[in-house]
Amino acid sequence: MSKREVSRRDFLKGTAAGAASLAVTGLLGACSSAQEPETATAAETATEATQPSTEPAESQQPLEPYTYADTIGWDAEYDVVVLGIGASGCVAAKTAADEGAGVLIVEKMSEAHAGGNSKVCGQLFAYGNNDPESTLMYYKALAGGRQVPEAMLKTIADGVAGMADNLADAFEFDSSQFMDWTPVAPINNMSPEYPELPGSEKIGLWTTHQGISDSYLYTNLKQRVLDRSSQIDIWFESPAQELIQDPVSKTIIGVKVLRGGSVRNVRAINGVVVCTGGFEDDKEMVQHYLNLIDYAPIGGLYNTGDGIKMCQKAGADLWHMNAYEGGFGLGGTSFYVNEGENASQIQVLTQGPLNTGSCILVGTDGERFLNESEVVRHGHMYHNGLWVNPHFPEKMFLLFDQTQYELIESEGSIPERFRGDVKGFDTISEAAEAIGCTSQRLTETIEDYNSFAKNGKDYACSRNPEHMRAFDGAKYYVVQLKCEILNTQGGPKRNENAEILDTDGNPIPHLYSAGEMGGITCEMYQGGTNIAECIIFGQIAGRSAAAPKEALPAYENAVPVASSPKKLGDETDAGQQGNTNYETGDNEYIGTGTGMNGSVTVKVTMDGDAIGSVEVLEHNETDGIGTLAIDQMTGKFAGLSTAEEIDGVDTVSSATITSKALQEAVKDALSQVK
Numbered sequence: 001m002s003k004r005e006v007s008r009r010d011f012l013k014g015t016a017a018g019a020a021s022l023a024v025t026g027l028l029g030a031c032s033s034a035q036e037p038e039t040a041t042a043a044e045t046a047t048e049a050t051q052p053s054t055e056p057a058e059s060q061q062p063l064e065p066y067t068y069a070d071t072i073g074w075d076a077e078y079d080v081v082v083l084g085i086g087a088s089g090c091v092a093a094k095t096a097a098d099e100g101a102g103v104l105i106v107e108k109m110s111e112a113h114a115g116g117n118s119k120v121c122g123q124l125f126a127y128g129n130n131d132p133e134s135t136l137m138y139y140k141a142l143a144g145g146r147q148v149p150e151a152m153l154k155t156i157a158d159g160v161a162g163m164a165d166n167l168a169d170a171f172e173f174d175s176s177q178f179m180d181w182t183p184v185a186p187i188n189n190m191s192p193e194y195p196e197l198p199g200s201e202k203i204g205l206w207t208t209h210q211g212i213s214d215s216y217l218y219t220n221l222k223q224r225v226l227d228r229s230s231q232i233d234i235w236f237e238s239p240a241q242e243l244i245q246d247p248v249s250k251t252i253i254g255v256k257v258l259r260g261g262s263v264r265n266v267r268a269i270n271g272v273v274v275c276t277g278g279f280e281d282d283k284e285m286v287q288h289y290l291n292l293i294d295y296a297p298i299g300g301l302y303n304t305g306d307g308i309k310m311c312q313k314a315g316a317d318l319w320h321m322n323a324y325e326g327g328f329g330l331g332g333t334s335f336y337v338n339e340g341e342n343a344s345q346i347q348v349l350t351q352g353p354l355n356t357g358s359c360i361l362v363g364t365d366g367e368r369f370l371n372e373s374e375v376v377r378h379g380h381m382y383h384n385g386l387w388v389n390p391h392f393p394e395k396m397f398l399l400f401d402q403t404q405y406e407l408i409e410s411e412g413s414i415p416e417r418f419r420g421d422v423k424g425f426d427t428i429s430e431a432a433e434a435i436g437c438t439s440q441r442l443t444e445t446i447e448d449y450n451s452f453a454k455n456g457k458d459y460a461c462s463r464n465p466e467h468m469r470a471f472d473g474a475k476y477y478v479v480q481l482k483c484e485i486l487n488t489q490g491g492p493k494r495n496e497n498a499e500i501l502d503t504d505g506n507p508i509p510h511l512y513s514a515g516e517m518g519g520i521t522c523e524m525y526q527g528g529t530n531i532a533e534c535i536i537f538g539q540i541a542g543r544s545a546a547a548p549k550e551a552l553p554a555y556e557n558a559v560p561v562a563s564s565p566k567k568l569g570d571e572t573d574a575g576q577q578g579n580t581n582y583e584t585g586d587n588e589y590i591g592t593g594t595g596m597n598g599s600v601t602v603k604v605t606m607d608g609d610a611i612g613s614v615e616v617l618e619h620n621e622t623d624g625i626g627t628l629a630i631d632q633m634t635g636k637f638a639g640l641s642t643a644e645e646i647d648g649v650d651t652v653s654s655a656t657i658t659s660k661a662l663q664e665a666v667k668d669a670l671s672q673v674k
């Protein structure tokens, strides 16, 4: 077990002497700038300097083999470094410690703000009632035809099927306290969430005690970490910034961590587990990958996709970047909160005053865009046989009439904090102005809606006519909403060993992940799967990372290079011009020289033993620079008969290369004179 903070010099002394000597003969040459690891004082220097060079070493002194790790000035050294202290980070760290590893958890936030979505989530876990076959069928169907590797599906299915036993056995939860939420409304809507899919009869939503959304599961997982303080250190307010990667073998050997205002190089001997959650709090990534503009996060406010970007930089492939979970009412929307604030969910898990009657949702153009009364499944709505996230307009408004307003008021459906945001108007055109659309368009929307309600068929958004009522025409109320995100699912692609894969599908050595950062969910989502995935992959990643690894490849000076680098002229796109197939008459010779932009081709006409004239047939020299030499020198070769005389012709100082090319071309032609 290795767990200690080390001074850079002490560590370098130790490792330089005892560096593993697995020479990667045939893979690379000397790493000239890193020949003396003790001189490297910072990873920045090392990272820039250690691209192996194929240049022969200047010194012929044999040097000790060294690893890339020897070139870094390390500040601390652990067997395993875990990034993030959400549920997945806690499980990975605890599991790695139980395997005998010395572990460091680095966490971006203070202890009060750490814990990400895991701390604020419902604490529900998906449970497959010890039936891995049904669970596998169900999870396959959730993928909706998308390709998810069988081994990954099987890993999830086995894990979800046995989740209750696992939580009791490995994490000391008292199984007599576990609660099955299947009979409890409205959670029963999600237990299972897709009852029509095969295998669903065995799927349920459970908690580890009789409570929900109370941090119970997370607090206990964190406690398991704290119980192992002799093996696990935690650094709060210490964001991981970058993975440290051997540039040749691509092995991840550590992490740069910002701590107390300075960057620490933390060595991870056996592995790094990235558990930094999703990107729900990074506006740019959300716009880019999810196409949501005006949105609010429901959970933690600090998951900005850091781990995803770090892994990308280390060569990771990404998957499921367009998959996310939303809220539960009106397509998954929130009352209008300011930038940086948590969503205030319109949580209509069945039908209520905000998604029935005259309530319609319109975009800035005044058009409806979704079925307002549909029961939403984690922000997914039915669409052509699948359940997908709706496409939201940039801004959206809930519109309703006087009758509905009174119902909403009497039921207290809008929280006090947002009641002032509801604006009432006497006319459609005033409401249209508040929304920002034309009065004509909003009038059409309302007339269409009224006719659909009266005729019992919603031709625009397929809303159930039982939940529709024509506008009473008395008044029009408008309140702005925004869409919301529960959590994202995408991230670095991982395999069943929790290894992060590169774009060729190969594991990036010593790099692992768990949790919502790159999970299996790519289409439809069963509630409780994210927490289950934190447990399943946290355990796998913790074990994989803790497992002892082969020594890092060692490099030594002047190791033979097996590759056959191309040499000058072996392969080039330069000089494609320079055609020498010109017709020549008596006493005419073609010659070429190399100018600034390719070949310069001349025709030399001999007059007896001396040059009679020179004509430039082809060139690609720069107008006004190279052409000066062509204009000024071409006439000066007449009467010359030797190479020395040609070299003696005055060159044009601003166009030396073209001048020399001309001389070279004329000499080339002259050399052909018999």
Ligand SMILES: Cc1cc2nc3c(=O)[nH]c(=O)nc-3n(C[C@H](O)[C@H](O)[C@H](O)COP(=O)(O)OP(=O)(O)OC[C@H]3O[C@@H](n4cnc5c(N)ncnc54)[C@H](O)[C@@H]3O)c2cc1C
Binding pocket: 083, 084, 085, 086, 087, 088, 089, 106, 107, 108, 109, 113, 114, 115, 116, 117, 118, 119, 120, 121, 122, 123, 124, 125, 126, 238, 239, 240, 241, 275, 276, 277, 278, 298, 299, 300, 302, 303, 304, 306, 307, 486, 487, 514, 515, 516, 517, 527, 528, 529, 530, 531, 532, 534
């Ligand atoms: C309101 C809500 C309810 C939910 N309910 C459920 C539920 O009941 N069941 C379920 O299965 N799922 C639920 N989910 C989803 C689930 O909570 C998450 O998917 C899961 O908790 C993610 O865990 P994680 O460990 O991957 O990430 P997180 O729990 O988000 O933890 C990530 C941690 O990494 C830290 N971090 C980020 N960047 C860095 C960095 N650069 N360096 C170091 N640390 C960093 C963060 O500060 C955080 O502490 C819910 C989500 C929300 C928002």
